[in-house]
Amino acid sequence: MTSEEAPEPPLLTLRDGLTAVVDTEAGLADLVEKLGAGSGPVAIDAERASGYRYSSRAYLIQLRREGSGTFLLDPIPFGSLPTLQEVLDGTEWILHAATQDLPCLAEVGLHPSALFDTELAGRLLGYPRVGLATLVESLLGARLAKEHSAVDWSTRPLPQPWLEYAALDVEVLVELRTLLEAELIAAGKDEWARQEFEYLRGFEPTPRFEAWRRTSGVHRVRGRRGLGAVRALWEVRDSLAEQRDVTPGRIIPDAAIVAAAQALPTDRDTLLSTKGFHGRGAERYASRWVAALREVAEMPESELPTRSPRGDGPPLPRAWAEKDPVAARRLALARDAMTARAEELNLPVENVLTPDYLRRTLWTPPSTRDAERLGAAVADQLAGYGARPWQVEIAGPILVEAILKAEEPVEEPVEEPVEEPAEVPPVEDDPVEESSAED
Numbered sequence: 001m002t003s004e005e006a007p008e009p010p011l012l013t014l015r016d017g018l019t020a021v022v023d024t025e026a027g028l029a030d031l032v033e034k035l036g037a038g039s040g041p042v043a044i045d046a047e048r049a050s051g052y053r054y055s056s057r058a059y060l061i062q063l064r065r066e067g068s069g070t071f072l073l074d075p076i077p078f079g080s081l082p083t084l085q086e087v088l089d090g091t092e093w094i095l096h097a098a099t100q101d102l103p104c105l106a107e108v109g110l111h112p113s114a115l116f117d118t119e120l121a122g123r124l125l126g127y128p129r130v131g132l133a134t135l136v137e138s139l140l141g142a143r144l145a146k147e148h149s150a151v152d153w154s155t156r157p158l159p160q161p162w163l164e165y166a167a168l169d170v171e172v173l174v175e176l177r178t179l180l181e182a183e184l185i186a187a188g189k190d191e192w193a194r195q196e197f198e199y200l201r202g203f204e205p206t207p208r209f210e211a212w213r214r215t216s217g218v219h220r221v222r223g224r225r226g227l228g229a230v231r232a233l234w235e236v237r238d239s240l241a242e243q244r245d246v247t248p249g250r251i252i253p254d255a256a257i258v259a260a261a262q263a264l265p266t267d268r269d270t271l272l273s274t275k276g277f278h279g280r281g282a283e284r285y286a287s288r289w290v291a292a293l294r295e296v297a298e299m300p301e302s303e304l305p306t307r308s309p310r311g312d313g314p315p316l317p318r319a320w321a322e323k324d325p326v327a328a329r330r331l332a333l334a335r336d337a338m339t340a341r342a343e344e345l346n347l348p349v350e351n352v353l354t355p356d357y358l359r360r361t362l363w364t365p366p367s368t369r370d371a372e373r374l375g376a377a378v379a380d381q382l383a384g385y386g387a388r389p390w391q392v393e394i395a396g397p398i399l400v401e402a403i404l405k406a407e408e409p410v411e412e413p414v415e416e417p418v419e420e421p422a423e424v425p426p427v428e429d430d431p432v433e434e435s436s437a438e439d
Contacts, residue, residue, distance in 0.1 A: 012142040014171060016069050018164055021060075021157075023074040031063075031071050032087045038068030041092035041116065043173035046101040047153040047166055054241045054248070058104040059153040064170040072163055080109035089113055094173040096132045098200050115197050118173060121180040124189050124196070126346035136172055139179050144168060187346075195388040210309050211238075216254040221261045224304035225296060229261035231305055232292040240285060252279030252289075266294050313356065314363035326406050330362040334402035341398060353395040357385040365403045375400050 022031050035042070042065045046058040057075075064070040075081065092114040095101055102112075122130035133144040148165040155162075184190040208214075212234035221230055234257060241248040259276030268286050271277060271293070282289075296304075314320075320328035338358070342349035366377035378399050382392045 009137055009141050009143045012136065012144050012168055012171065014070070014164060014167055018160065018167060019070060019072060021072045021074050021163065023077050028073070028078065028081070028083065031073065032083045034068050035063065035065055035071065035084075036087045038065035040066045041094050041174060041177065042088060043094045043170040043177075044101070044105070045095065045166070045169045045173075046104050048104055049152050049154040051150065051247055052152040052250075053154055054245045056104055057107055058101075060158065060166055061105070061108075061110075062166050062170045064173065066174060070167050070170060072167060075108045078108065082109055085109050085111065092116055094118065094177045096169070096173065099203055099205075102200070102203050103205055112201055115200060116177050116181070116193075117197060117200060118176050118180055120196055120200070121177075121184060121193055123348055123351050124193055125180065125183050125187060126348075132169065135176060135180075139176060140172055142172070144172075192388075192390045195390055199386070199388055210305075213309055215257055217258040221258060224301065224306060225264065225299075226261045227307065228296040228299055228304040229264055229293055230257055232296050233257045233260060233289060236285075236288050236292050237281075240281065240288070250279075251281035251285070252277075256282060260289065260293065264293060264297065266290065266297055314359050317359065320363075324363070327363055329406040330365070330402045331359065333405055334358060334362055334399055337398045337402065338395065341394065345394070353382070353387060353391050354385070357382055357387050358395070358399070360385060361399055362402065365399075369404065369407070371400065371404065374403065378403070 020027075022028055042063055045062045047060040047062075048056050049059055050056070059074070059076065061073040061075055062070065063073065073081075073084075088110065090113050093112040094116045096117065097119040098115060098117040105111075118132070118135060119130045122135055127135065127138070133146050136142055136144045145165060145168070148162045151162055153162075181190070181193075184193050212218075212231045215230055215234055218227070218230055221227055233252075237248050237251050237257070240251050244251075256277045256279050259274055260271060263270075263274045263277075265271040265274055268290050271290055272283060272286060315323055317328075317331060320331060335358075338352060339349050342352045345352065361378060361381050366374055366381065368374050368377060375396060379392050379396045382396060382399075383389075387395070
């Protein structure tokens, strides 16, 4: 190590050692009693089996509270956890990236009365990287091992190194929360954070509209019938994945769906010999794939999907200039102003206002052009979409200005008349010069 290199931060270790995983009613009762005897907020995390299972259920829940210690709970043996919810009622939860864990915790009956999201706090404070390991290193000077982040948490029994990794995820959340809250107060952003955390309590994942369109490589498929094949194969695969509780890509990958949609075979042998059509379930479910492709081959054109998805929102921004030039100008003006304001506030621009809320408001703004009434209407519209009061206060005036300015006449630049250069008579050859040259 050179003199200029900083020493590597120490690796974070468990202060209280590793406890046994709770997976019995007696163990749960003991957990609840000890957790209730602690004080202060409760650090909570959950581990799912993303990439291995179809469901997003929690396969391990970690909890830590001052005066109680750390607990590892296997929720699978329990249908729900009412006694745990009862002891957690009225306490503040500390989570990192709460939107990832709240849905799977809700599946087992756990709902926060209040929460503090350390990742979101980091965003509001303008930290460029807000992963848990990065924040722990930046604020606590310790290194958090992350080598087990992508393992299959549905494995039973869970290996001890995985359990140690899971326990460490809640080891420092209480301390991290204290430091981040102090920074929020110093920056004058604590009220913003309070509103954001309260909003998160009601978080529910957005339903995936026409999720088959997210198939990797779908842009290479030509024609509506090809798109229909992507949709049909995706839906068969999704149904099989749900039945087997495995991630869809483990049956056939997206690349196989695209290959079949490009070739459009309608018999088993041709399908299985199609270049790129492979996967664990390619041959096993060949009859299902062929039946779907045959159905698409016979489908009327009117029932096939179009290239552009149907939706209730505005068109893609790149299409605004053609469909509504004034709206396109509103969007350009607002984006520039929002970016500048976000930089002043040391915030990611998407945290100042959700981009979808901005686009919806600017595509269909209120009809009034009276500045005062427009401001109130824009505020109501943003609030209706879900914007928090602090966001409305910052973004509302920017959107109002963009709406009004976009409709002002655009002055065409006046071109100064270009004077034609005076015609210069040709220079006659100098006979003396020619004579000299010949000499």
